[in-house]
Amino acid sequence: MPAAPDFPPAPDQVIVRRALLSVSDKTGLVEAARTLAALGVELVSTGGTRKAIADAGLPVKDIADLTGFPEMMDGRVKTLHPLVHGGLLGVRDAPEHKAAMELHGIGAIDLVYVNLYPFEQTVAAGADFDTCVENIDIGGPAMIRSAAKNHGYVAVCTDPADMAEVLAELADGGATSLVLRRRLAARAYGRTATYDASIASWFAHELGEFAPARFSIGGQLAQTMRYGENPHQAAAFYRFPNPPVGVATATQLQGKELSYNNINDTDAAFELIAEFDPAVGPACAIIKHANPCGLATGATMLEAYQRALACDPTSAFGGIVALNGRLDAATAAQLLEVFTEVVIAPAADDDAVALFRKKKNVRLLVTGGLPDPSVPGRTFKSVSGGFLTQTRDTAHLTPADLKVVTRRAPTEEEVADMLFAFTVAKHVKSNAIVYARAGQTLGIGAGQMNRKDSARIAALRAADFGLDLKGSACASEAFFPFPDGLIQAADAGCTAIIQPGGSIGDQAVIDAADERGLAMVFTGVRVFRH
CATH class of the missing domain: 3.40.50.1380 (Methylglyoxal synthase-like domain)
Structure with a gap:
């Protein structure tokens, strides 16, 4: 040199x-x-x-x-x-x-x-x-x-x-x-x-090179923060050039400065709600610590919020609310009755914004649209001495993707419930179990070390808030290695199971489903989220 x-x-x-x-x-x-x-x-x-x-x-x-x-x-x-x-x-x-x-x-x-x-x-x-x-x-x-x-x-x-x-x-x-x-x-x-x-x-x-020999990440400082996940950690937020619609492009209409945890959780909420096409109908997701604690559709945005909140009103306290459509005054009024850190939506009515101004600390973000969940991209995760990168999880299932593996085939309503639950499970930390019915999550078990515990915790949450799991669908984001998790779900009242399949224990799980009269489908698609 x-x-x-x-x-x-x-x-x-x-x-x-x-x-x-x-x-x-x-x-x-x-x-x-x-x-x-x-x-x-x-x-x-x-x-x-x-x-x-x-x-x-x-x-x-x-x-x-x-x-x-x-x-x-x-x-x-x-x-x-x-x-x-x-x-x-x-x-x-x-x-x-x-x-x-x-x-x-x-x-x-x-x-x-x-x-x-x-x-x-x-x-x-x-x-x-x-x-x-x-x-x-x-x-x-x-x-x-x-x-x-x-x-x-x-x-x-x-x-x-x-x-x-x-x-x-x-x-x-x-x-x-x-x-x-x-x-x-x-x-x-x-x-x-x-x-x-x-x-x-x-x-x-x-050139179609996903993994070139040298890879650089470039970002522009968007915000320095008072601290990171904890007060003893420094933090900053950077934007990539030409970012897609999302937290990085959102306009903050009011509220306190976003924190590290706010941005992380709001991103998780908005990525989840983007899975639900506003042309089909209103949908609302409530996120806590990057995990959904409730998601629902409704005839109106207010109904979607009320149904999402009913899944776990305790965890919704201090959470993030994401909408797939315009925030109206009626929804805003009820939203503000529960302590909420951030609300993010494609747009907001003037009357809704006026209501939020009465709660000066609540952060309201508008994005002008929703990201397309099918568009390819990259995600990054730091490790000691380097980083991992992978393509975004753009998995999307239709009824044609489902393989019925039990004697009983699911009804049309059960198929809709299973697809809804599996879409939510894609955004729940593994191991994940989601119970759902009629466009509403009823119980969510997240981040457990075994699938049986996730199924049990999801059922306990439903019971805590008076939600009946009878006739519900259960989604597992990865295969059931043993029948115990499925049995837990069946005992809770679920009648239809959706899972990737692919375990050496698949036949034992199928047999357990048949013994209980369940309909079960395999997707062939695993959606781990760590």
């Missing part, structure tokens, strides 16, 4: 005499250029950026005037030149660097304002392969990295907020501080890393 040269210490203050501006996002550009010009800063720019500054009547030098070379190759080559990068990388107080700059007529550049070609936005817009490639910036990241490396002398900005900080500091003496330049350099490398991660991920996707 290169040895560290014996450079003199970087100065605390650097007077900005020349600035290089080249931006795709021109928000605030003219105002920034005007402020710099008023401070006597020489402006150097490229293409459309130069034109915007010149059209505002401000003096600006074209990059070609600096380098002696015109833009060429459709603009691909314009800033990749020693007179640009020498001006960025030169250590002004190092004798060798200073001599080289004087010998070759390289002028120092003290401020760089570059934001990159809109690659992420181009991909999100569904552009073709060649258009996406053309929106991969080369000169911009090179200038940003050069300026950031030489932050001892150069301030680098990659978005309007950075530029605002620099202008505020320049207002007091026309110089940037070393503290600010270091902070900007760190942000700059974060921006180029995120940009490159987006490009690499796009290429891998286009």
Whole structure:
């Protein structure tokens, strides 16, 4: 590796005499250029950026005037030149660097304002392969990295907020501080890393490579938090570029700042409720600690909420409520009678929002829509020293997917109940058992070390809240290894079982179902959630 040269210490203050501006996002550009010009800063720019500054009547030098070379190759080559990068990388107080700059007529550049070609936005817009490639910036990241490396002398900005900080500091003496330049350099490398991660991920996707040799995750800070899962843990929330509809894109209409646990639980709630098509009818999910404690459909959103709440009103206290349609005033009024941390819905009526304003701490989020549960994507999980990634669980079952394995076939109503229960079980921590009937969960057993206990706990919860399991369907997200879990469900009153099958003990479980007159179907699909 290169040895560290014996450079003199970087100065605390650097007077900005020349600035290089080249931006795709021109928000605030003219105002920034005007402020710099008023401070006597020489402006150097490229293409459309130069034109915007010149059209505002401000003096600006074209990059070609600096380098002696015109833009060429459709603009691909314009800033990749020693007179640009020498001006960025030169250590002004190092004798060798200073001599080289004087010998070759390289002028120092003290401020760089570059934001990159809109690659992420181009991909999100569904552009073709060649258009996406053309929106991969080369000169911009090179200038940003050069300026950031030489932050001892150069301030680098990659978005309007950075530029605002620099202008505020320049207002007091026309110089940037070393503290600010270091902070900007760190942000700059974060921006180029995120940009490159987006490009690499796009290429891998286009080539059909799920597991490339190197994989990077890029995100933009959305929120720092007071703490994480517990008060002694630090936490922050980052958004991926072009995220799908969900918690990351939601607008918070009111309430306290979202916490780490709020975001985690709200995401779980919204991913679950997205399984229920609003065109079929209203649905409501109530989540506690990332597990459903109630989900139901109804003729109205209010009825869906009431039926979901009835499944476990105790656990609903301090929970998350997700709706698959518009929040109306009648639903809002009843919702607010129970302490709720977060409510998330595609939209909310003005009257409902007005009711929420009376409970200033309750967080209300609107998303403008629902995510498509069938769209592929990735999930991530950290482990010590690395991370796991997998495709999203997009499993979706229809009656045609079910294989009847018992002597008695299920009725149409039982098939509907089984599919409903299995959809909910997909979002319950393993081991999971869900009892349901007529579009309502009746009992949920989550996260137990064995399936029999999950079945027993789900039945106990139903009994606690006066919900009769007679004639209900029972869903298990993985196979029953032994008959004991099925027997527990049958004794609780369930008449139909849905499970993946595939255990070496399947026949014993089928025999137990037949002995009790149950209808049982195998899905061939396991939906573990850890």
